[in-house]
Amino acid sequence: MAAPGEDYRPAYPPKTKPHLSSGIPFPEACAHHITNTFKASRVYIIVSNSISKTENFTKLEKALVGKVAGVRKGIKPHTPWDDLVEIIQDIKEKNADSIVTLGGGSLTDGAKVITFALANDISTLDGLYKLTADAKTQNLKPITMPVINIPTSLSGGEYSAFAGATNTRNHHKASFSHPTMGADIIILDPALSTTTPRGIWLSTGIRGVDHCVEGLCSLQPTVTEETEKRFSKGLKLLAPNLLLTAKDWEAEEPRLQEHLGVVEAMGALGLGVPMGGSHGIGHQLGPLGVGHGETSCIMLPAVLKYNYLHGDEKVRRPQQKVLDILWGEETVAGVLKKRGLNKQTADAGDAVGAIISELGMPTTLKSVGVKREQLDALAVNCLKDRWLQTNAIPLTEKKQVLEILEMVVGDGNSSL
Incomplete structure (x- = not known):
């Protein structure tokens, strides 16, 4: 009642x-x-x-x-x-x-x-x-x-x-x-959430974006018209409103819309759509001291880039859905253009990365205290996570995980 x-x-x-x-x-x-x-x-x-x-x-x-x-x-x-x-x-x-x-x-x-x-x-x-x-x-x-x-x-x-x-x-x-x-x-x-530290609120908002993006890019048989509808709605609510909140911290309406975006994202997730490499690697970054949400800020663009680079048209096509949603939101499109992206040439990793950078969130492992010497053990632990196998390109070998980690290590010594 x-x-x-x-x-x-x-x-x-x-x-x-x-x-x-x-x-x-x-x-x-x-x-x-x-x-x-x-x-x-x-x-x-x-x-x-x-x-x-x-x-x-x-x-x-x-x-x-x-x-x-x-x-x-x-x-x-x-x-x-x-x-x-x-x-x-x-x-x-x-x-x-x-x-x-x-x-x-x-x-x-x-x-x-x-x-x-x-x-x-x-x-x-x-x-x-x-x-x-x-x-x-x-x-x-x-x-x-x-x-x-x-x-x-x-x-x-x-x-x-x-x-x-x-x-x-x-x-x-x-x-x-x-x-x-x-x-x-x-x-x-x-109103309660205005007291949440900026980094926590915005980074966990990107966690919600991660749910939507990896859900839309999933190639698993549990993807349905209903899950795509929910993930799409969640992304439309989250991405622009996070940018609005970053500009006007006290505004309550964007925050409520962000909450409702999370409801949509998690509703689709609850229908059995598994996540991919960003979530799987993120799970094991947690014990190394990386906060909830920060893992998505760092890993999602890199995983999208890896999948696009190594994937065929079947892998790449779902990423276009993400791009269509982001470019279709006026607030988001303004940021993408401001960041120098072109609608015809930018991929999903570029677009998501631009939003994360605009929010001022971390984009490298170095920025959250994870060092190169930790990557080998991290990759081994990641392979134990069930969501690496349900990535758009299944991540079953340590060298695959290390290639993704190299993209974001941030120490200036990447071999890529």
Whole structure:
């Protein structure tokens, strides 16, 4: 049931999970659904370290006064298992009956794995492995604890039934999946996101662009008219509005459109379209300290370039869809022209790279602290990721991954 003045609807009808909430301040929406939708009374809040020091967190606590069983301030980037085990044990001790996250992608993925572990009575590092996709454990129990996500980035993880979390023993980012995984309600509040650091908001927006672009360029059999429609709509919402936000940071309408672009992108992703090399390599850059979104800023143009260079017409043709969408948006086309691109000669890697540069996001591994001597081990780890094999050109050999990494190493010593 919606609160007065709230826009409350399923994100992907006829599915009832997740619901989207917008139109009223996030503390009001959260308190309403904790009380009226979930009938919950012992809320466990997972809040980012930075937001925990702000008035936004204070407002949430006041809205939930008398119902907060516990608070966790911060989960480290890329969701390390050690952090998750600590939170799982704390939630069990405090007998919490619901979870609210206020923050970005690491918290969102964390809540998915935490609720999955709680449903299966797991609270150790060894136990978490049993929940990973690699373990292929049978008859895992469904998640029952309700979750509200209040995102402060555009990473989009709150819309999927997948999660990534880093095994701190081997630094491999493992995948978790279950049909019941994910938020019950996602609260979208553009005003809240104006306090998100510029680099995080814009780079995670490019993460959404990455979903759309790799989805549109996918050659997998799960691509359908519906997925192409959603990915196209998502790209049309994300690319121009990110550029508008970069120019006018306080404007709320572009931010809401960006949120809705992520909804479209993740809706298509949820229909089973696998991603490609940008996502697969990005997964393994995470444990090296590269933030959510920054991986897409660096890798997406390079992967597009690699695919175009080594691909046939079947591989190249989908990239034209991306170009048609980007040149068709007036705001985007203005930036592409400003950056010296020509509609007849620029490829998709050029166009996406120009947008990323205009936003001021990182474009090399060197700029995010990854050194040449780390590339060999990184390439080996990348080959373990399932999405390298579903790249438009399957990436099955280390030399292929290294060729892509060479494009973006940024140390001036590339052999290419």
